[in-house]
Amino acid sequence: MPFGATVLADGKVIFRLWAPTARTVELCLGNQAAEESVLTMDRLADGWFQCETPPALAGHGTLYRYRIDGGLCVPDPASRANPLDAHGPSQVIDAGAFVWKDDDWHGRPWHEAVIYELHLGAFTAEGGYTAAIQRLDYLAELGVTAVELMPVADFPGARNWGYDGVLQFAPDHSYGTPDELKALVQAAHARGLMVLLDVVYNHFGPDGNYLHTYAPQFFTERHHTPWGAAINFDGRDSRTVRDFYIHNALYWLDEYHLDGLRLDAVHAIADDSRPDILEELAAAVHDGPGRSRQAHLILENDANAVRYLRQGQFTAQWNDDIHHALHLLLTGECDGYYADYADQPARHLARCLAEGFAFQGESSGFREGRPRGEPSGHLPPGAFVNFIQTHDQVGNRAYGERITMIALQRPLQVVLSVLLLAPSPPMLFMGEEFAAATPFLFFCDFHGELAEAIAEGRRMEFARFRAFANPAARAHIPDPNAPATFERSKLDWGCLDEPQHKFWLDHYRSMLTLRREQIAPRLPGICAGGEFELAGASGLIVRWGLRDGARMTLLANLGESPVEGFEHFSGIALPSLFGREIQTIYLSQSDLPDFFSAGRMPPWCAAWFIEEKRA
Template identity: 50%
Template sequence: MNERQFGPELTAEGASFRLWAPAARRVDVLLDKPHALRRGDDGWFSADVAGVKAGARYKFRIDDEIDVPDPASAFQPEDVSGPSEVIDHATYRWRSENWRGRPWPETVMLESHVGTFTRDGTYRAMIDRLDHLKTTGITALELMPVADFAGRRNWGYDGVLWYAPDSAYGRPDDLKALIDEAHLRGLMVFLDVVYNHFGPEGNYLGRYAPAFFTDAQTPWGSAIDYRVKQVRDFAIENALYWLRDYRFDGLRLDAVHAIAEPGETPLLGDLSRAVGKLADTTGRYIHLVLENDDNAAHLLDARQDFPRGKYRAQWNDDYHHAWHVLLTGEAHGYYRDYQHSPLRDIARALGSGFVYQGEASAHRDGRPRGEPSGELVPIAFVSFLQNHDQIGNRALGDRLETSANPRAMEAALAITLLAPMVPMLFMGEEWGSKAPFPFFCDFHGDLAEAVREGRRREFAGAYARYGDEIPDPLEVSTMQSAVLDWLSREQPPGRERLALIRKLLSIRQREIIPRLADAAFGRAHAEDGGLLMADWRLGDGTTLSLTANLSNQDMPLTAAHIKGTLIWGKELTASMAPWAVSWRIG
């Protein structure tokens, strides 16, 4: 039986169709012929149609004027404006039937884009790379959004049909097979979901359900009005749908600071509680992670056994930004908030989570940003040196590997992968891939030209020197340039970097993860010249200590810098070599 309000429900006789269309006078479902839907309460239209089976294709006709796909379509074989397909999720035979997930402290994340992860760019092709993830020490694969978008290529943040995995990557059963095979290898799978806006092409909701939107604007389009019950239900049911019917182990919610909810109970709390009920009743580990520029510490609680209105963790952009400034010297855009002392900012992130915990942000015109976060546990933060945004928001989509000192990169990785926060890599980072990841999409007409012009304006300042080198986001070659260079992991630079990452993650698995439960922040500080020191109290009562020289010069040390048993790096003496990192437990 269908557990949600939206989308068709297969019955013994056929299928039951429903559409929330409060602005429509008449709605028909188009199958072999039109079937009129009855209008009920609160703008709902419904009809039972006999003889409908899985695989049937349908559209809704609104007021005899326009034919639209189901906004809760489970699959769009002919793209966003084509007919929707009825999918029977119960027919997939799961092999990993006993999988219940993994505890959050065991998470080592790898963010990936389905279309560029392999040359084929499909869910099925990703399966062949799962063994690589496992042997590397990755425990969780995160997919960038797969909700149906216009065209054949997109980052995924222009999705308009939230329930339909995009046909460019395969069919629903192909996505399930990827998740199934990951679970058989002990890998969790997370999905990035976007609840702050709909994509600009293929969204027809404004015609028959304008109550979905407010007058407010996000950077990507009209804000969604979650004060409306049906709209809230649409998002919450979508989250449950991915977790229940596809068995994702968790969700990463994109840019929740852009969700506009004036004067109402936040959607985030209701969504978390609904997911928590699913986790509780099924006995599964399910994890919810935020991206939130507001640094709202009160939304986070990594210790909860299942979601109860809060979220396991947040992507820590502060940590990334401070490292990026230290490694590159760049100080444009949001990086200017970290240009004064990136080393001390890294120390603050290591010592208490966010860098901005209520301080004024110059990038935000002096407005205060963030909340105190030191009372949270370290695993309430996801730390990373690169992700899709921080690469793709650059003019050329170039990775850190193209500009940072290799020894500095190795030091940054040694700190990120062994610190008690949850680490995340961007696909290919484990072997130092230099494949770019520029923004790309497949729009047409005026919208395509608007995207081109928007990118030109965005890079007119700090990146103006690149001129005609900036990739055209609409060209097929731009996406093709982002396809991972798997062969480079077998060549000397890639082979050495991959060996380093595997060694670091094996140490994390052996020494850090078993002690993460109830770990707490300790002290962290940076000394003039580049010396970084930090410690954390681990769950078994021991202390994890970091000493690092993040400079190009030898750094003198004293006995106070040396405590505990060495787990990574060289034994410390009277001085520390440039870009050396030492981890100890005692």
């Protein structure tokens, strides 16, 4: 890796820093100023500084900082560890010191993906990498095949969602050491679980980023983001910036044996060059770790752009559209972005199931009438990650309520059968499978004016919602910086034996068992672009063509009123007319075939079938 500190085979350590506006850079070894060894780094071409140390002076575990122009001491922006927090010294890590025992692990194919998103600090009472290992058997038994970690890049303070990271190569010290993260990945592989990691390549957090002082070329005023000046991916000196992020992706996949990355909010990455940074990064991954094992790249892209999926560079993309349609059907909430789905939520859902996105170029009222999205019906279902809960959709509610706190049991059961059995890979958010009673709130650990600004900004985000139009109502929104806000967000695993939580856990397990045994084996080669029809205001039928000529079919009514005159939609009641044999996968109630034969769909029901093609 051209950045940071690298331990060589002979024990020497090479330190490299890109500081194009610095006149001098010194390497300060040790923690306390009185004990430091200070070495002047050699200035190389193109803004680089380098220093090589003998084994007696530095090695695995050595703390170090860079002194810029004889004044400010800064951590290494490519630090592999920062045990004294983001403002403290970095630590030399020997990348080859950890003994891996997963040589026979080559990942899992994407059609088997059932993703479980978790926050390492709130997933267990203890928090951290080692504690998470104790829950891996539970996840495997649940039917999960991929664990997705919210970002671990070092952030300031003791708690954060992770999207305010400032040291992109350093696993945050509050969760444990780099070796403990590697042990978590290795333990997951031993249980057949992939490990995916969220990475943030669109901005740095508001506290602890020193790059502006010695490498302002990292940023550009040509583009702007919600967090200020954009990362410089296409201007002067952008080559080093692009390499920084490409090597970061390779670093996580190679050095930590991760199975994939989820790139946060790529719609906020501005890059007018070709190939752009996403294309170049994907090519580097496929030409590197992707040549010998499965390496999955997933996008979050609010623009519903499909270019990266169409070209096969990225495996899949989060599908907010399906969440919004399902949430509206379950709760009736139509504030904010839900308003875009209020006209025909069942149609939006059916289109998501069949074609990927609900918005494929249509205007968005929430976005002041601007078009949103691109046609996606030509993509296979595996290109879209579906969910009913995520850290965003739970944590960005004022009180962090989970869906089981605001939806009725039977409708939610039916919705989950749609979500968990559909061809697209489903994603769960930690604790949803047992209807966790604990909220998941927005939390961080900033101080002073920044903390006050974040707390006030958080409350103002909800001013456009009817329930929080009154300032007095907004004043009750939990303070993100309060330690209690974080503590309240930790999962309570002691509730699993309580009847209401056991009920939901059993439901999830049964759905994921059906998926593993009857759905997943049929997914390789599934045809791109399904077909959908609507029945009344809330009924829908969706079909997907399978590789062997069979069809997977969903019939559902996601409303309070029965749907009449249904028989001409499905052909399910009289399958012999279609020359097909029908394998029933799931019925939300045992008497559904009688209703279908009578041309009716009762309220809140779902049925899954495989229509086999006769020889």
